Amino acid sequence: xxxxxxxxxxxxxxxxxxxxxxxxxxxxxxxxxxxxxxxxxxxxxxxxxxxxxxxxxxxxxxxxxxxxxxxxxxxxxxxxxxxxxxxxxxxxxxxxxxxxxxxxxxxxxxxxxxxxxxxxxxxxxxxxxxxxxxxxxxxxxxxxxxxxxxxxxxxxxxxxxxxxxxxxxxxxxxxxxxxxxxxxxxxxxxxxxxxxxxxxxxxxxxxxxxxxxxxxxxxxxxxxxxxxxxxxxxxxxxxxxxxxxxxxxxxxxxxxxxxxxxxxxxxxxxxxxxxxxxxxxxxxxxxxxxxxxxxxxxxxxxxxxxxxxxxxxxxxxxxxxxxxxxxxxxxxxxxxxxxxxxxxxxxxxxxxxxxxxxxxxxxxxxxxxxxxxxxxxxxxxxxxxxxxxxxxxxxxxxxxxxxxxxxxxxx
Numbered sequence: 001x002x003x004x005x006x007x008x009x010x011x012x013x014x015x016x017x018x019x020x021x022x023x024x025x026x027x028x029x030x031x032x033x034x035x036x037x038x039x040x041x042x043x044x045x046x047x048x049x050x051x052x053x054x055x056x057x058x059x060x061x062x063x064x065x066x067x068x069x070x071x072x073x074x075x076x077x078x079x080x081x082x083x084x085x086x087x088x089x090x091x092x093x094x095x096x097x098x099x100x101x102x103x104x105x106x107x108x109x110x111x112x113x114x115x116x117x118x119x120x121x122x123x124x125x126x127x128x129x130x131x132x133x134x135x136x137x138x139x140x141x142x143x144x145x146x147x148x149x150x151x152x153x154x155x156x157x158x159x160x161x162x163x164x165x166x167x168x169x170x171x172x173x174x175x176x177x178x179x180x181x182x183x184x185x186x187x188x189x190x191x192x193x194x195x196x197x198x199x200x201x202x203x204x205x206x207x208x209x210x211x212x213x214x215x216x217x218x219x220x221x222x223x224x225x226x227x228x229x230x231x232x233x234x235x236x237x238x239x240x241x242x243x244x245x246x247x248x249x250x251x252x253x254x255x256x257x258x259x260x261x262x263x264x265x266x267x268x269x270x271x272x273x274x275x276x277x278x279x280x281x282x283x284x285x286x287x288x289x290x291x292x293x294x295x296x297x298x299x300x301x302x303x304x305x306x307x308x309x310x311x312x313x314x315x316x317x318x319x320x321x322x323x324x325x326x327x328x329x330x331x332x333x334x335x336x337x338x339x340x341x342x343x344x345x346x347x348x349x350x351x352x353x354x355x356x357x358x359x360x361x362x363x364x365x366x367x368x369x370x371x372x373x374x375x376x377x378x379x380x381x382x383x384x385x386x387x388x389x390x391x392x393x394x395x396x397x398x399x400x401x402x403x404x405x406x407x408x409x410x411x
Contacts, residue, residue, distance in 0.1 A: 006038060006044065006047040006048075006051075007042045007043060007044055007047070010094075011091065011094075013043070013046060013094075014050045014086075014087055014090030014094065016047065017038075017043070017046075017048070017050040017054070017086070017090060018050045018051070018053075018054045018082075018086035018087055018090065019083075020051065021050065021051040021052075021053075021054035021055035021086065022055070022058050022059075022079050022082055022086075023059065023063075024055050024059055025059035025060055025061045026055050026056065026356075026358055027056065027197045027226075027355055028056040028195065028196075028197060028198075028226050028227070028231065029229075029231050029232075029354070029355040029356065029359060030355065031052060032052075032231065032404070032405040033358075033362035033363070033366075033405055034358070035051050035052050035055075036048075036235070036239060037366070038051060039240075040403065045097055045240055046089075046090035046092075046093040046097070047090060049086075049090050049092075049244060049248050050086040050087065050089060050090030051086070052089075052227075052236065052248065053082070053085055053086040053089045053227055053248065053251060053255075054082050054085075054086035056226040056227050056232070057078070057079075057085075057222070057223050058078060058079045058082045058198060059199075061146060062078075062197075062198035062199045062202065063075055063078065065199050066078055066222070068295075069203065070272075070276070071271075071272065071274065071276075072275075073263075073271040073272050074215075074218075074222075077259065077263060078219065078222055081219065081223060081255060081259035082223060084255060085223065085251055085252055085254075085255025085259075088251045088255055089248055089250075089251030089255075092247040093244055093248070096244075141357075144305070144306075144309075146357075147302045147305070147306050148306050148356075151302070151303050152306075155303070157199070157201060157202060158203045160203070160207075161203035161204050161206060161207035162207075164208065165207050168211065170211060172211075173211040173212040179214070180216050180217065180260060180261060180265070183214045183216070184217050184220050184257060184260055186217070187208070187213070187218075187221045187224070188224060188256075190221070190225075191221050191224040191225035192228045192229075195229045195230070195231075196221075196225035196226050196229070198222070198226045204221065204225075205218040205219075205221045205222055206218075206276065208221065209272075209276055210276060214260075214264050214269075215263050215264060215269060215273065216259070216260030216261060216262075216264035218272075219256070219263060220256040220257065220259070220260045223252065223255065223256040223259065227252045228252055233245060233249075235405040236248055239405070310381070345388070345389065345390050345392075346388050347386070347387045347389075347392060347397070347410070348384060348386055348387075348410075348411040349384070349386075349387070349397065349398070349401075350382075350383050350384060350385070350411050351363055351378065351384075351385050351401055351407070351408050352383060352406065352407040352408070352409075353406045353407055354378070354383060354406065356380075359380070362404055363376075363385060363401055363404070363406065366400040366401065366403065366404055367385065367387060367397055367400055367401065369400070370387075370393070370396045370397055370400050371393070371396065372389045372391040372392040372393065373387055373392055373397070374388045375387075376388070384411070385397075385408070394410055
């Protein structure tokens with residue numbers, strides 16, 4: 001599948017990667033292992049860069065949140081700008097690659113290797129679930145796992161936005177008001193070193209606009225903030241090379257600047273400020289509709305459920321059973337677990353850099369394909385990876401995890 005749509009040095013692979021990446025609700029760190037997996041399975045460098053640019057900037061969750069907090073024009077312009085900047089970066093990278101190096105990139109070999117790895121995984125590969133099982137999985141992802149991924153960053157964004165609104169005087173932003181270039185330089189200096197997810201950046205952009213920054217500068221924050229972060233920069237430099245990193249950053253910055261100037265000078269400003277004016281009026285006594293109160297209540301309940309799950313976190317042992325608190329007795333040696341069942345030898349590692357459930361599932365997936373591994377389980381909160389199997393090579397496990405952009409060490 002990857003070889004058919006994302007391989008080769010053609011424009012088609014870049015377009016397909018951007019289309020695939022725009023709606024995916026992956027965070028800035030979660031997109032890295034997915035992109036590295038695509039590269040290993042035959043995707044061209046340009047397609048991988050296109051995916052890395054498009055995915056963290058948007059997602060169905062952030063598009064709906066943008067519509068709710070910033071209005072329809074922003075919700076339409078944001079994914080369109082992400083798509084175009086992804087095309088720009090992917091085309092730049094494919095043009096820079098030596099002629100023919102990406103064509104036919106070991107697709108047949110990759111397919112055979114992947115099939116053999118799936119067979120080695122044995123019991124780690126689960127049987128396909130039925131229709132209702134997939135429906136339950138979809139609901140669990142939408143209302144539980146995705147909220148765990150974006151809930152923390154959404155709260156951070158709301159808190160930062162509140163601090164900007166209350167603590168920063170309006171006079172501080174007076175010099176930036178109606179000055180697109182200065183506003184963009186300010187936002188660029190803030191967003192590149194700062195980790196922002198696509199959803200968490202929205203309330204910050206709203207607060208900055210209410211303080212006087214232009215809509216174009218706010219859009220630049222929404223684009224550059226999620227895509228330009230330290231983790232992505234380090235992995236791209238390490239795996240794809242420094243030249244690719246330069247083209248990646250150039251595409252994001254030039255795309256964000258171009259989109260910012262476009263909406264500031266070619267589109268009516270009222271399109272992008274009317275929604276903020278309406279929200280400001282509601283917060284000063286105009287009131288909110290019953291639907292808005294219901295949505296707010298649902299969001300609060302979902303966030304409270306995330307907090308409850310964190311507080312009631314259970315530790316999973318190598319035998320697949322769960323134990324309240326403490327360590328399982330089967331860590332690091334052959335034994336009989338406290339639940340009374342025999343278990344394989346369990347090796348324990350610490351994985352650094354995971355930030356969401358998608359990171360967790362990617363690590364489990366690549367480790368389950370390592371020869372000798374019977375089961376792999378990751379605890380996202382502590383970063384602990386437990387690998388069950390009698391004949392597991394530590395070096396192969398570490399190599400598999402590092403290949404998707406994470407650091408790992410034996411515990």
